[in-house]
């Protein structure tokens with residue numbers, strides 16, 4: 001039992017950190033530019049595939065740096081030559097643009113890398129155990145992923161709180177036009193933030209790919225969950241996205257790990273449900289993929305502005 | 314010429330707000346742009362900054378700036394303090410001032426400390442989020458922030474609106490200070506009040522056009538214009 005709790009907590013945190021790496025970029029882009037980027041998870045997928053291909057030539061560590069940079073540059077180009085032009089036609093046009101972009105990227109990935117998963121793995125030495133608890137190994141790679149995520153967030157925090165560019169970004173979150181009146185190039189700032197958000201998503205792909213499997217459906221699997229994180233956290237709130245990422249990461253992981261059925265749970269709360277009935281025999285693990293969306297529905301009913309958001313979606 | 318506006322038109326959707334605005338400003342001049350609420354004074358300064366798409370000609374130091382992105386206009390030396398006093402509420406007072414600087418490697422003639430000395434209320438809250446400031450303090454902060462970018466011409470939209478007489482007096486002093494530093498000022502106001510002592514010239518706007526141009530004394534004597542276009 002204790003073993004399950006400890007490992008599920010670790011895995012839930014790791015999954016939550018990956019979710020935050022995606023949702024932080026998405027929420028920054030949304031609150032600054034008003035664009036809900038449907039293609040965000042596609043940049044995450046590109047990160048994994050780029051790292052796979054680059055890694056065959058350069059090895060894991062250089063690919064860890066190069067792949068997110070490449071994804072970020074691609075994101076910046078998409079903003080500069082796509083979104084910026086579409087922007088003139090309003091938010092619906094932007095939404096449709098990113099929607100189309102997601103499909104284009106998905107198709108391109110299938111054309112280039114095929115429709116089945118590629119063998120993107122962490123280096124062999126990182127598969128060794130970092131520590132062993134109750135006879136179960138925790139790999140070095142998972143430790144590295146957690147470490148990279150934490151370093152990334154410290155860097156993000158530093159950028160936003162301590163640098164001049166960060167001040168401009170935070171100012172533009174509420175008063176973009178005014179930042180421009182002061183002589184700062186806001187369109188360039190938007191391009192930078194979009195590219196940076198995509199690079200973060202790419203980084204999540206590079207370190208998440210070996211854990212979650214690098215296949216053409218990975219964007220479609222994670223994309224909706226990232227949106228749930230942003231809504232549950234509160235549209236535009238980084239802090240909210242952080243809590244929601246960890247919350248959803250932990251809930252989903254625990255549902256998978258706990259060996260119990262719906263009947264076990266409700267009967268433990270005093271109900272009397274037939275453990276072999278249609279509903280009672282469903283295991284919690286099969287419900288796991290649904291949990292983020294149940295949370296989404298509950299949040300929209302009971303707290304529409306999300307955990308920390310000021311706006312209603 | 315510092316600023317020349319020729320046959321400026323502007324629209325909100327289908328409604329035609331500016332209907333051929335013409336005026337010019339000399340180097341170092343302080344000009345008041347007066348008029349009743351809703352006549353298009355804010356729209357005039359907004360279209361000069363490109364916030365509302367302008368039609369017609371706007372020349373700054375002889376160069377056409379109509380329709381340029383606002384940061385490029387600002388970098389040419391045009392400062393703008395909008396009427397909603399858009400301070401950055403989550404940034405501290407000091408950070409607000411620092412963001413006014415356009416180029417950190419080329420220090421300008423205005424310094425953060427100078428404004429903190431001038432306004433003890435801002436100094437006391439220098440490291441607090443600017444969102445907590447009072448209306449008057451926010452007004453001091455926005456004007457100071459725009460000055461940090463060393464504008465050659467500053468357009469200030471209704472700085473005294475809704476503020477107590479004592480604060481209005483302080484703002485008048487700040488504006489005199491700016492004029493003394495040789496910065497040209499386009500001051501948007503409703504009535505003659507503070508504009509009277511400071512302005513060299515007065516423009517009165519009515520229905521999207523300039524309907525009077527003269528010195529403050531000339532406006533004071535021109536009762537017909539005042540009755541028709543200013544007083545309620």
Ligand SMILES: Nc1ncnc2c1ncn2[C@@H]1O[C@H](COP(=O)(O)OP(=O)(O)O)[C@@H](O)[C@H]1O
Pocket residue numbers: 325330348349350351352353354355356357
């Ligand atoms: N964003 C807007 N959309 C539509 N109409 C507007 C908008 N802003 C101002 N107007 C209209 O344009 C006219 C001029 O407004 P404005 O330039 O703000 O006047 P002033 O600053 O002289 O009070 C007014 O009739 C106002 O109702």
Ligand SMILES: [Mg+2]
Pocket residue numbers: 351354355356396470471
């Ligand atoms: Mg106005």
